[in-house]
Amino acid sequence: MGSLCLFEENIEAIKEQFNQAIKHHYLQSYVSKVEVDNDKIRFLYAMLHNRIAKHDLDVFILSTLLVQAGLDLHDKVTLQDVHTDHLRKRRQLTVLAGDYYVALYYHLLAKSGNVPLIQKLVIRFNKLMK
Numbered sequence: 001m002g003s004l005c006l007f008e009e010n011i012e013a014i015k016e017q018f019n020q021a022i023k024h025h026y027l028q029s030y031v032s033k034v035e036v037d038n039d040k041i042r043f044l045y046a047m048l049h050n051r052i053a054k055h056d057l058d059v060f061i062l063s064t065l066l067v068q069a070g071l072d073l074h075d076k077v078t079l080q081d082v083h084t085d086h087l088r089k090r091r092q093l094t095v096l097a098g099d100y101y102v103a104l105y106y107h108l109l110a111k112s113g114n115v116p117l118i119q120k121l122v123i124r125f126n127k128l129m130k
Contacts, residue, residue: 010049011041014058018065021104030093032076034069034101041065052117059112060121066105067125073098 018036044061052060073094082088105125109118 007042007045011038011045014041014045014061014065017058017062018069021062021066021108022069022101024097024100027093027097027100030090031073031097032094034072036065036069040068056112056114056117059108059114060117063105063108063121066101066108070098070101070105073101 015036015038022034041061044064045057048057048060077091077094077098082091109121112118
């Protein structure tokens, strides 16, 4: 039972790190809230927690969540004509928010200093984006 509680505490800690990372007052006023998939965090954590160091695990999962959030926001952008400044602004900020989340992913990786992890993640994400 203790290990299950620790597992859930780690999941919640990663979720909180994600929510803190994407917190931006101005964007929150215009862009719909990004929901983090708890099952995705659980899956990544369960698959990797015995394979890589705790700090690297958090960086890996948080990076994955940030890229996914950026891609999800970009998917919400429509190409339909918008006729009001408010809708135009909302669409532009949605694109910028997606870019911002992906930039946070790069920033997080650079801060980690773990070059092999960075290389692996960048290669995987680049393949995903193609």
